[in-house]
Amino acid sequence: MAGKDGADRVYVFGYSPAAVGMMENRSAEGNARFFLDHLKPGMSVLDMGCGPGSITVGIAAAVAPGEVVGIDIEPSQIMLGRDRAASLGLQNCRFETGSVYDLPFGDRTVDAVFGHTILMQFRDLDPVLGEIKRVLKPGGLIGFREIDIGASLFHSETSAIRDVMTILRRSILHNDGNPDIGRALPRLLADAGFNIRSAAAAYNCATTPEAKAGMYEMMAQLWKQSEFVARAESDGWISPSARRAMTDRLEQEAGDPGSFSGTTYAEVVAYSPATA
Numbered sequence: 001m002a003g004k005d006g007a008d009r010v011y012v013f014g015y016s017p018a019a020v021g022m023m024e025n026r027s028a029e030g031n032a033r034f035f036l037d038h039l040k041p042g043m044s045v046l047d048m049g050c051g052p053g054s055i056t057v058g059i060a061a062a063v064a065p066g067e068v069v070g071i072d073i074e075p076s077q078i079m080l081g082r083d084r085a086a087s088l089g090l091q092n093c094r095f096e097t098g099s100v101y102d103l104p105f106g107d108r109t110v111d112a113v114f115g116h117t118i119l120m121q122f123r124d125l126d127p128v129l130g131e132i133k134r135v136l137k138p139g140g141l142i143g144f145r146e147i148d149i150g151a152s153l154f155h156s157e158t159s160a161i162r163d164v165m166t167i168l169r170r171s172i173l174h175n176d177g178n179p180d181i182g183r184a185l186p187r188l189l190a191d192a193g194f195n196i197r198s199a200a201a202a203y204n205c206a207t208t209p210e211a212k213a214g215m216y217e218m219m220a221q222l223w224k225q226s227e228f229v230a231r232a233e234s235d236g237w238i239s240p241s242a243r244r245a246m247t248d249r250l251e252q253e254a255g256d257p258g259s260f261s262g263t264t265y266a267e268v269v270a271y272s273p274a275t276a
């Protein structure tokens with residue numbers, strides 16, 4: 001079980017170079033387009049669980065001169081976010097260490113809250129959604145993009161990528177998260193009192209041979225570097241030989257023109273009640 005501040009929760013992806021690199025490849029245009037359409041210059045936005053800030057900085061550009069604050073529980077990610085904002089010369093983008101269980105904002109002070117692959121980590125969302133409602137101004141905007149690993153597409157039941165995602169899914173479940181949260185997101189937000197504005201699903205696909213090569217290389221590095229893979233072996237979910245063989249399997253699959261996968265995400269935009 002996680003404590004109120006989530007400090008005893010294991011974050012499954014970890015902070016290996018491969019995991020952080022994966023987050024750094026994200027952007028507001030690529031991962032938050034559904035949310036950008038609802039933003040206006042001057043709005044204040046909180047990006048919760050911002051990681052290295054690659055999406056946060058794009059949101060900041062969209063609402064300037066409004067302020068965007070990225071918060072993350074991991075100080076190394078906050079440093080990366082600050083470096084990124086400084087290198088882009090952004091004056092309206094701050095990064096602060098903080099927890100989604102105890103957001104560093106006053107009541108009713110924020111125009112919008114955004115999150116990308118953050119809610120999947122918490123099976124009991126009540127305390128997190130309660131914090132979001134507390135900091136949002138009445139009628140405030142939220143946008144969340146969350147994974148649904150169980151609804152993802154793989155060209156074959158024996159695909160290497162499918163096997164990696166199966167271990168990842170099991171690890172998230174084991175750590176008290178919800179790897180299939182995408183499908184449940186509108187219900188969770190509606191039950192928490194938010195008014196749903198739009199709910200959609202999207203696939204992340206590596207669409208060209210070059211993108212596919214990059215994606216498989218990234219997955220191979222994630223497999224090699226991640227603590228969750230080592231734990232899958234020590235817990236007996238995979239054999240040592242299956243763990244070793246994965247790198248070759250991924251390489252072979254990368255070179256197969258017929259291999260294909262699409263990771264599913266739900267994209268939901270909602271508002272808090274105007275009279276909260």
Ligand SMILES: C[S@@+](CC[C@H](N)C(=O)[O-])C[C@H]1O[C@@H](n2cnc3c(N)ncnc32)[C@H](O)[C@@H]1O
Pocket residue numbers: 005006007011013023024026048049050051052053054055071072073074077098099100101115116117118121
């Ligand atoms: C999958 S990453 C997503 C990062 C970023 N939103 C993105 O999509 O590129 C999840 C992030 O949530 C952060 N995190 C985990 N538990 C948290 C908590 N209790 N409060 C704030 N951030 C947390 C992790 O440190 C990690 O950077």
